[in-house]
Every structure is written in structure tokens, then in C-alpha cells.
Amino acid sequence: MTTPTIAIVGLEASGKTVLMTALARKLAQTSSRGYFLDPIGNRTIKYIEKNWAILQSGDWPASTPPGEMFKLKWNFHVQNGKSACETASLQMIDAAGQDMRQLFSDESVLEQLPEHFRPLVQYMQNASILLVVLNIKDYIGEGDTTRKIENQAALKYALDVLQKSNRRAALIFTQMDQYSEFIDSRGGLENFCREELPYIYNAYVSSQKNPLIGVAAVNRTEVREMSDGTFQRVPAPGFDSDGLEQIGDWLAARVLELCQQEKAKEKAEKFRLEQERKQREREQNQTQENVSPPWGSIITFLAIVGIIIAVIVANLGGSGESSDGGGFSSFVPPPPKPPVVSAVSATNTCNTGIFDCWSHHAEISCMVFNPDKSANIKITAYMMTSTGYLQKREQSVYIEQNHFYSAQFYFNNLNFCPKKQKWYGEVTAERLD
Ligand SMILES: Nc1nc2c(ncn2[C@@H]2O[C@H](COP(=O)(O)OP(=O)(O)OP(=O)(O)O)[C@@H](O)[C@H]2O)c(=O)[nH]1
Ligand SMILES: [Mg+2]
Numbered sequence: 001m002t003t004p005t006i007a008i009v010g011l012e013a014s015g016k017t018v019l020m021t022a023l024a025r026k027l028a029q030t031s032s033r034g035y036f037l038d039p040i041g042n043r044t045i046k047y048i049e050k051n052w053a054i055l056q057s058g059d060w061p062a063s064t065p066p067g068e069m070f071k072l073k074w075n076f077h078v079q080n081g082k083s084a085c086e087t088a089s090l091q092m093i094d095a096a097g098q099d100m101r102q103l104f105s106d107e108s109v110l111e112q113l114p115e116h117f118r119p120l121v122q123y124m125q126n127a128s129i130l131l132v133v134l135n136i137k138d139y140i141g142e143g144d145t146t147r148k149i150e151n152q153a154a155l156k157y158a159l160d161v162l163q164k165s166n167r168r169a170a171l172i173f174t175q176m177d178q179y180s181e182f183i184d185s186r187g188g189l190e191n192f193c194r195e196e197l198p199y200i201y202n203a204y205v206s207s208q209k210n211p212l213i214g215v216a217a218v219n220r221t222e223v224r225e226m227s228d229g230t231f232q233r234v235p236a237p238g239f240d241s242d243g244l245e246q247i248g249d250w251l252a253a254r255v256l257e258l259c260q261q262e263k264a265k266e267k268a269e270k271f272r273l274e275q276e277r278k279q280r281e282r283e284q285n286q287t288q289e290n291v292s293p294p295w296g297s298i299i300t301f302l303a304i305v306g307i308i309i310a311v312i313v314a315n316l317g318g319s320g321e322s323s324d325g326g327g328f329s330s331f332v333p334p335p336p337k338p339p340v341v342s343a344v345s346a347t348n349t350c351n352t353g354i355f356d357c358w359s360h361h362a363e364i365s366c367m368v369f370n371p372d373k374s375a376n377i378k379i380t381a382y383m384m385t386s387t388g389y390l391q392k393r394e395q396s397v398y399i400e401q402n403h404f405y406s407a408q409f410y411f412n413n414l415n416f417c418p419k420k421q422k423w424y425g426e427v428t429a430e431r432l433d
Contacts, residue, residue, distance in 0.1 A: 004258045005091050006251065007124045009158050010133030011151055012097030015174030015217065017061050019133060020094050021051040022217035024072065026244045030079065033245065035252045037074040040089065044072040047094075055218060058234045064096040069120060076255050088259040093123050104154040110161065124162055129254050130169035131247070132159065136179040139196045148196075156199045165345060165365050166261075166408070168254050169210045171200070176243060177216035178233075189214050211250060215243030265408070272396045275376065275432075336372035339399070339429040341379075362411040364425035370399040376432040381409040383425055396432065 010016045025048060027037040039045045047070050051061045064070075076090045099120060103109055113121060124130075138151050159169065173179075173189060186192040189212045194201045204210050220239040226232050344366040364381045381393045393409040407427070 004088060004129060004255050005093075005123065005127040006129045006131060007127035007162070008092060008094060008131045008133060009100060009124065009155075009162070010097055011101050011135075011138070011154060012063060014097055014133045014135040014138070016097065016133050017051060017064055017094055018055065018217045019131075019172065019174055019215065020072070020092065021048055021055065021061070022241045023244050023247060024048045024074075024092075025052055026241060027248050033248065033252075035076065035078050035248075037090070038077055040073040040075060044074065047072060055235050055239075058222075058224070058237065060234065063098075064094060066096045066098045066102075067116060068096055069123070070094040076252070078252075078256070088255050090255060093120075095120055095123075100158065101154055104158040104161070105150060107157070127162075128167055128258055129251065130159075130162060130167065131172055132169055133172050133174055134197075136173050136175060136183070136192075140179075140182070152197050152199060155197075156203065159200065159204055165363065166258075169204065170247065170250055171205065171210060171212050172247065173212065173214045175216060176214040177219045177221065180214070180216075183214065213243060213246050213250070215241070215247065217241050217244070261408070268395050268397050271398070272394070275396050336375070336431055336433070338372075339377050339431065340369040340371060341427045341429050342367045342369065344425055344427050364393075364409045364411075364427065366407050366425075366427045368397075368399065368405045368407060368427075368429045370401060370403055370405075372401060372431075374398065374400040374403075377405070377429050378432055379405075379407050379427060379429045381407070381425060381427045383409075383411050 008016045008020060024037065024039075024044075027035075028039065030036045039048070054061050071091060071093050073089065073091045076088045078086050099117070103117060103121065109117070110121070132155060134155065139148055162169075171193070173183075176183070183189055183192055186195070190205070193205055193212055205212060218235045218239050219242045220236040221233045222236040223231050224234050344364065362383055364383060366379075366381070368377060368379055370377060375398070376396055377399050379395045379397065383391045383393075391411055393411065395407055395409070397405055397407070399405045409425075
């Protein structure tokens with residue numbers, strides 16, 4: 001099963017490291033929430049605890065150095081869970097905001113992606129959940145208008161590039177301990193976002209698909225005089241956090257959703273393999289029957305001929321009229337109505353040409369409706385480019401009468417990925433009875 005990956009996307013000093021530290025600590029505790037994170041290996045514990053100790057000592061962790069990526073891993077446990085997804089592995093990477101700014105503030109960087117950025121871009125591309133972290137301070141006041149515009153443009157571009165059908169994003173506003181009164185005076189976070197980040201709001205928030213969450217990873221600070229005579233706001237002793245549960249609950253729901261989708265895919269794949277095995281068995285039996293005289297088939301054939309003759313005779317005798325074929329044809333059942341395919345959408349990392357297609361990944365989603373009696377239905381998806389057929393995937397699923405099935409096809413190993421070409425998906429479905 002693929003591990004759900006959370007990408008923390010945010011510019012420098014947006015609060016990613018502090019948020020991740022407080023969140024990981026909070027969610028590692030078992031509580032009434034019904035889920036908890038269990039770190040895998042000791043690197044995760046060491047990284048989180050090192051940063052936590054710095055916060056406890058009344059200081060902030062250092063800015064993450066450009067080029068560094070800290071990969072953290074957990075098992076996500078659902079307590080007393082009755083679902084098939086009691087545990088799911090989870091990974092999150094803390095990267096440098098400066099690297100993200102470089103990646104997303106100039107389109108040409110992604111178009112000619114330098115080698116050293118590839119692991120970071122690959123990680124973000126593979127992520128199924130995005131936590132987009134914003135520092136409210138970067139978007140208020142008239143201070144640095146150019147910077148404000150650059151910040152919004154970079155984050156909007158990041159969201160555009162990383163947008164994928166099955167990917168969910170939450171917009172997290174940090175340092176609410178400093179700005180909660182200000183945000184209230186602006187009519188709440190949503191209103192603030194609509195007014196100060198209109199491009200992001202219109203594209204990603206107004207549809208209500210991506211939640212806005214305000215958080216204070218460190219909810220109490222104090223001003224301290226530093227050794228160089230300057231004053232700095234630092235974590236106050238005994239500080240707590242606000243808003244982490246909301247992020248945790250949202251993440252938990254997403255992880256479970258992804259896990260259940262994976263399980264459904266595995267089930268469909270198992271069914272498909274079983275069908276293939278049965279088909280092979282049937283073919284083998286057929287070959288064996290062909291070697292000896294097919295007595296069984298002859299008897300069946302004679303029986304069918306007998307029934308047909310009986311039916312014709314009955315029709316002729318019953319109506320007293322000459323047969324024009326009408327009486328007989330009423331015994332042939334009409335062919336079942338074929339399945340209906342709708343809502344086909346193809347998404348991939350290549351249709352913008354941005355990633356130079358080195359990741360070789362794409363997906364197709366669709367809905368298949370069965371208007372006739374329940375049946376096994378073969379769904380075939382084709383991933384095409386403007387130069388023609390590229391690759392095909394198949395699924396066989398049992399769909400009840402008048403039911404929809406939502407199908408997803410993943411194309412992970414595309415061996416041909418033309419640059420800057422539009423891709424599109426095509427799906428067909430046929431009954432297997
Ligand atoms: N008051 C307050 N300040 C915070 C909080 N979280 C972060 N900060 C401030 O924001 C600064 C940056 O936080 P980081 O978590 O290091 O930010 P980052 O996004 O990891 O930054 P890079 O590593 O440079 O990308 C900190 O040094 C604090 O000054 C918070 O919850 N409350
Ligand atoms: Mg950091």
C-alpha cells in the first residue's frame with residue numbers, strides 16, 4: 001500500500017518547523033480524539049524532541065537551511081477502529097521556505113528544474129495531502145506591498161502546480177496568538193483571506209473544498225532582551241498550543257479516506273486477478289474437451305434444437321397464423337443496456353509541461369453507471385496524448401443495477417512522456433455477462 005504523504009508547503013518563516021514540532025508532539029499522545037501518531041525509527045523522535053526542547057527553553061528553532069529536507073515518518077493508529085484502516089503509515093517532510101520561494105516564484109525554475117531541487121519537487125508531487133502554511137504577518141499592512149504580492153503569487157502558483165484530482169489541501173494561518181484580535185477585526189479568517197489573498201481565495205477557498213485553519217503552535221510569548229541589546233518575542237514558559245486538534249482531525253479524516261480508497265483498489269485488483277484465473281481455467285477445460293469427443297456439447301446442442309422446434313411448433317399451432325417471425329422473436333430477451341461512463345477526468349503532472357515529465361505519473365477518474373441488471377463490468381482506461389494511444393489500464397468490478405462505481409486508474413510507469421503535450425483520458429465499459 002502506498003504511504004500517504006503530507007507536504008508542508010510554505011515560504012520562509014511561515015512557521016512550518018514550529019507547527020510540525022508542536023503538531024507531532026500533540027498527535028503522538030493517545031487521547032479521546034480516537035487516533036494517534038506513532039513515530040517510526042528514531043530520526044523522527046530526535047528531530048521533534050530537539051526542536052521541542054529549544055521551544056521549551058524559550059527560543060525558536062533555527063531557520064531550516066536551504067537544500068535540507070527532514071523526512072519524518074509515523075504510523076497513524078485509529079484507536080478502537082472497526083474499519084479496515086486501523087493503521088496507515090504517514091510521512092511528512094520539513095524543507096526550507098527559501099527553497100520553496102525559489103521553486104515557485106519564477107516559472108522558469110520549474111521548467112528547467114535544477115538537479116538539486118528534484119527530490120523536493122518529487123516529494124511534493126507524490127504528496128496526497130498539502131498543508132499550506134501562511135504567516136499572517138506576510139499579508140497585512142501596507143509595509144512591503146511588492147513582497148506581499150510576490151508571496152501570494154508564489155503560493156498560488158504552488159497550489160496550481162500541485163493541484164491533483166485526488167489531492168486535498170488545507171490553508172493553515174500560523175501565529176494566531178499574535179493576530180487573533182486583528183483577524184476578528186477583519187471579520188474572521190475567511191474574510192481576511194478574501195480581501196488580502198483574493199487569487200488564492202477565489203481558486204481554492206471559496207468552493208469550501210479546502211479548509212482555512214488558524215493556529216498558534218506557541219500560544220504564549222514574552223519579549224526578552226537579547227545579548228546584542230535587541231528585543232525579541234520568544235516562547236513563554238508553560239506555553240500551550242491552539243488549533244492543532246482541528247488540523248489533526250482534518251488530517252485523520254484525509255488519511256482514512258485515502259486508506260479506504262487504497263483498500264477498495266486492492267479489492268478491485270484481487271477481483272480482476274480472480275476473473276483472469278477463472279478465464280484461464282475455462283480455456284484450459286475447453287482445450288481438454290476438444291481432445292475427446294464432445295458428448296456433453298452434442299447433447300446440449302440437441303436439447304437446444306429440440307426446444308427451438310417445440311417453441312416454433314407451439315407458436316404456429318397457438319396463433320393459427322403463418323409465422324412472420326414475430327411470435328418467435330418475442331422469446332429472445334433484449335440485450336442488456338450497456339454501462340454508461342461519465343465524469344471522465346485525466347490529471348497528470350505533464351499537461352503543463354512544467355515538470356519535464358520525469359516523474360512519469362498520471363491518473364484518470366470516472367464514474368460508471370450500470371442501468372441494467374447487476375453484472376461484472378470491465379472498465380478500460382486509455383491515457384492518450386495528442387500523438388495517439390499511450391497506455392491502457394483495466395478493472396473488472398461488480399456493479400449492482402442502477403448503481404454508480406467511481407473508478408480511478410493510476411499510470412505510474414509511463415515509458416513515454418512527451419513534453420508540453422496535452423494529455424487526456426478515455427474510458428470504455430462493457431458487461432462481462
Ligand atoms: N508568536 C508565535 N511566533 C511563531 C509561531 N510559530 C513560529 N513563529 C515565529 O516564526 C518564526 C519562523 O518559524 P519557523 O517554524 O522556523 O518557520 P519555517 O517556515 O520553518 O521557516 P524556514 O525554515 O525558514 O522555512 C519563528 O522563529 C518565530 O519567530 C507561533 O506559534 N507563535
Ligand atoms: Mg523551518
